[in-house]
Amino acid sequence: MLTATQKKTAESIVNLFETSQVLGDYGMVTLIAGDTGHLTFGRSQTTLGSGNLGKLLHLYCCNGGAAFGPLLSRYLPRFDACDTALDHDGALHNLLRASADDPVMRDMQDAFFDEHYWQPAMRAASREGVSSPLGAAVVYDSFVHGAWKAMRDRCNARVGSLASVGEQRWIENYVATRRAWLAGHARSDLRPTAYRMDAFQRLIDQGFWNLELPLVVRGQEISPASLAALPPGCYDGPPPGSRVLAVQSPIQRGLDVRRVQVGLSLRGVDIKADGLFGQTSARCIKAWQAAKGLPATGVADVALVAQLCALDEVPV
Numbered sequence: 001m002l003t004a005t006q007k008k009t010a011e012s013i014v015n016l017f018e019t020s021q022v023l024g025d026y027g028m029v030t031l032i033a034g035d036t037g038h039l040t041f042g043r044s045q046t047t048l049g050s051g052n053l054g055k056l057l058h059l060y061c062c063n064g065g066a067a068f069g070p071l072l073s074r075y076l077p078r079f080d081a082c083d084t085a086l087d088h089d090g091a092l093h094n095l096l097r098a099s100a101d102d103p104v105m106r107d108m109q110d111a112f113f114d115e116h117y118w119q120p121a122m123r124a125a126s127r128e129g130v131s132s133p134l135g136a137a138v139v140y141d142s143f144v145h146g147a148w149k150a151m152r153d154r155c156n157a158r159v160g161s162l163a164s165v166g167e168q169r170w171i172e173n174y175v176a177t178r179r180a181w182l183a184g185h186a187r188s189d190l191r192p193t194a195y196r197m198d199a200f201q202r203l204i205d206q207g208f209w210n211l212e213l214p215l216v217v218r219g220q221e222i223s224p225a226s227l228a229a230l231p232p233g234c235y236d237g238p239p240p241g242s243r244v245l246a247v248q249s250p251i252q253r254g255l256d257v258r259r260v261q262v263g264l265s266l267r268g269v270d271i272k273a274d275g276l277f278g279q280t281s282a283r284c285i286k287a288w289q290a291a292k293g294l295p296a297t298g299v300a301d302v303a304l305v306a307q308l309c310a311l312d313e314v315p316v
Contacts, residue, residue, distance in 0.1 A: 002133050008227050009211045010137035011118065014144050016218050017196045018045045023231040026109055027100030029093045034189050039087045041096050043106075043231075044113045044144055048086060052116060054079030060099070060108045067102040068095055071266070071311060094265040094273035098258050101235050117143050124148060129162045133211040135171045138200055142178065145196065151178045168209065175200045235275050240309040245277050245285075245300040252277040256309075260300055263308030264288060 002010070012022045019025035024043030031039060037047030046052040057079055061069040072095055078086055086092055099105040121143040125136050142148035155174040162170040179197035182190055199217055208215065214223035230236065235255040245252055245260060253276045261273035264284055271284045282298035289304075290296040300308070 002136060005213070005224075005227070006133040006136075006211050007118075009213065009215065009222055010133055010140055012222050012227065013137050013199070013211075013217050014141050015043060016220055016222075017141065017193075017199070018144065019043065020218070020220070021232050022220055022222055022226045023229065024109075025100075025233055026106050026231050027097040027233050029096050031087050032189050034187060038082075038084050039093075042100075042113075043109050044117060046113070046116075048079065048082060048084070051082065052112075054082075055116075056108065056112045059112060060105055063104050063108065066099075066104045066108075068099045068105070071095055072099065090270060090272075091265045094262050094271075097233075097273050098262045100231070100233060101255055101258060106231065106234070121148075124152075128152065130167060130171070132167060132171075132209045134200075134203055134209045135167055137211065138171055138175060141196060141200070145193065147178075147181070151181060154181070168204075172201075172204050175204065233275075241302050241305050244302065245281075245305060247277065247279060247282045247298070256305060257281070259309045259311075260285075260305055263311060266311065267308075 012024075015021055015024035019028045026043050028043075028045065029039070029041055030045060035047075035049075037049040039048040039053065040046065041053055042056065046056055048054070054076065057072055058076060060066050061073040061076060063069065066072075075086070075089075075092055118140060121140040122136065124143070125131075125139040128139075130136060130139055139148065142151060151174060155170065155177045158177055159165055159170065159173040165173075175197045179194050179201075182194040182197065185191050195218075203211075203215075203217070214221055216222070220226075235253070235258055238254050238256050240256040240259045242256065243252075245257060255275070257277045258273050258275035260277075261271050261275070261281060264271050265273060267288075269284050269288065271280065285300050285304070286296045286298035288308075289298075294304075
């Protein structure tokens with residue numbers, strides 16, 4: 001049985017593989033050429049193609065406290081149909097990015113990934129006799145990344161069962177088996193992901209079977225402090241309307257900037273809702289002001305912020 005910290009550490013290793021962040025990137029939107037999963041989103045990068053992204057969004061939209069539920073619910077029929085045109089829907093991508101600021105979405109992702117990935121992985125690990133935290137992380141990674149059963153069977157054929165050779169030897173051979181499979185895969189997008197097994201091999205070489213903290217994985221620190229931080233790319237303020245938005249140094253960033261960017265995006269403006277008010281945001285504001293007959297300053301005063309953040313007024 002893993003402790004709560006060991007579980008979070010194992011999850012963080014896979015988060016680093018998926019999004020390069022210890023806590024995961026709850027708002028990360030990814031589209032990789034050739035990926036059969038198509039549009040991919042969230043802390044553990046769940047996909048349109050698998051149907052799991054649609055399931056996640058259904059759960060989120062059914063929560064009465066979901067800040068972006070009414071807007072995202074408009075897309076649910078298209079997720080149910082696995083409409084791959086969503087791969088290139090910039091307004092949807094911005095809604096997904098912004099939803100990560102909502103604690104409801106972060107909690108929903110944690111619960112969803114626990115139910116669909118962590119718990120099945122731990123049941124499989126238990127059946128095989130895997131008990132170490134590092135071994136659990138290896139199995140969990142295969143459930144998130146795919147092909148656990150095929151790799152397990154290859155490893156058993158190569159070295160024997162875990163019961164016959166012992167956990168540490170079996171896990172090391174499993175990692176080697178999976179690395180060879182990834183490195184030689186027919187899909188060009190999978191071959192580079194062999195680095196995941198290199199990271200596990202490094203932990204094995206150092207004897208970190210209990211995942212004692214602190215650890216460094218892929219150049220990132222996993223420690224009590226990093227596990228307790230606000231997830232990267234998520235904003236909890238300032239609230240919209242609390243300040244004027246303009247290009248400044250240091251650059252303005254936060255919840256209000258993201259909401260303005262989402263408002264522009266839903267009204268047809270080509271902008272990425274990253275929460276950073278830079279030159280692109282200023283140019284988009286300036287063009288919007290000019291189109292509406294307003295002084296084209298590129299500065300969003302409190303009134304304009306309120307107008308753009310009124311997302312319930314965006315037409316279907």
